[in-house]
Amino acid sequence: MKRFEYLEARTVRQVISMLQRYGENARIVAGSTDFLVRWRAGVWNPGHVINIQRVAGLGRITYSSRNGLRIGVLVTVQALEQHPMVRRRYPALAAAAASFAGVQVRNLATVGGNICNASPSGDTIPALLVFGAECRIAGPDGDRWVALDQFFTGPGQTVLRNDELLAEVRVPPPPSNTGSHYIKHSPRGAMDIATVGVASLVSLDGRRGPCSEARIALGAVAPTPVRAYSAEDILRGHDLSQELIQAAADSARDGVQPISDIRGSAEHRKEIVGVLTRRTLEQALNSAASGPLTFEDQRRLTVQAAF
Numbered sequence: 001m002k003r004f005e006y007l008e009a010r011t012v013r014q015v016i017s018m019l020q021r022y023g024e025n026a027r028i029v030a031g032s033t034d035f036l037v038r039w040r041a042g043v044w045n046p047g048h049v050i051n052i053q054r055v056a057g058l059g060r061i062t063y064s065s066r067n068g069l070r071i072g073v074l075v076t077v078q079a080l081e082q083h084p085m086v087r088r089r090y091p092a093l094a095a096a097a098a099s100f101a102g103v104q105v106r107n108l109a110t111v112g113g114n115i116c117n118a119s120p121s122g123d124t125i126p127a128l129l130v131f132g133a134e135c136r137i138a139g140p141d142g143d144r145w146v147a148l149d150q151f152f153t154g155p156g157q158t159v160l161r162n163d164e165l166l167a168e169v170r171v172p173p174p175p176s177n178t179g180s181h182y183i184k185h186s187p188r189g190a191m192d193i194a195t196v197g198v199a200s201l202v203s204l205d206g207r208r209g210p211c212s213e214a215r216i217a218l219g220a221v222a223p224t225p226v227r228a229y230s231a232e233d234i235l236r237g238h239d240l241s242q243e244l245i246q247a248a249a250d251s252a253r254d255g256v257q258p259i260s261d262i263r264g265s266a267e268h269r270k271e272i273v274g275v276l277t278r279r280t281l282e283q284a285l286n287s288a289a290s291g292p293l294t295f296e297d298q299r300r301l302t303v304q305a306a307f
Contacts, residue, residue, distance in 0.1 A: 179287025
């Protein structure tokens with residue numbers, strides 16, 4: 001293991017200044033749940049480690065009906081799961097947070113770290129994608145906004161420059177008559193990395209009306225988390241039937257080209273995409289038509305579906 005210089009920042013300006021000084025030889029840490037593992041394995045060997053845990057203003061999570069959800073980069077996964085408005089308005093995101101590792105890790109790991117790690121199997125990312133999340137990126141020239149679906153460029157790679165910091169994630173308020181759900185399949189459930197993760201969102205034009213919006217996001221089946229755009233197009237503008245939902249699930253399955261690895265074969269992953277897409281769409285539709293499910297119901301359905 002290579003030695004590094006440990007630094008602490010108290011303001012965003014200090015973080016940016018340090019990044020400008022040390023460039024690609026620096027790495028930002030907060031919860032350090034990913035960093036410690038990869039540093040000990042020799043995968044990450046930075047010369048300078050910048051701890052941002054004490055930077056003011058980055059640990060808040062707020063909600064308003066006008067601006068939606070605002071998640072600071074230092075908000076822990078556990079705080080996200082427990083937030084009452086996340087559970088009420090963004091149930092797929094709450095379910096994704098609940099499936100993240102164990103409670104000890106969730107109390108340390110941050111939402112920003114999960115995003116910036118840019119793992120194709122990141123648990124919170126598919127749910128954030130279906131809700132249309134945007135990233136506020138702080139840099140030497142001020143802030144810029146990037147849609148989350150444009151944030152990832154490859155496994156472990158993002159649009160962040162060496163002198164930039166992900167500061168906040170903003171998630172718009174979902175429309176009325178919207179339901180969402182997330183299911184993760186992994187060999188050991190919450191304590192393991194996802195073999196496949198699927199989040200779905202359905203909005204209806206009235207409780208019993210046609211589908212006005214549909215979004216499906218898939219994790220661990222491509223170099224980055226991806227939207228199943230062709231599958232979504234099958235649903236928009238139509239009254240949703242079991243046949244139509246199955247057609248969308250088949251489209252999502254046929255549209256991915258996953259790899260085989262220790263957690264599952266490519267063929268297995270493709271089949272799981274189809275199954276979980278159907279199940280998440282069914283639950284999202286049920287919630288949109290009958291009103292939001294309680295978080296406890298969401299967790300029960302997730303456990304039952306994650307075979």
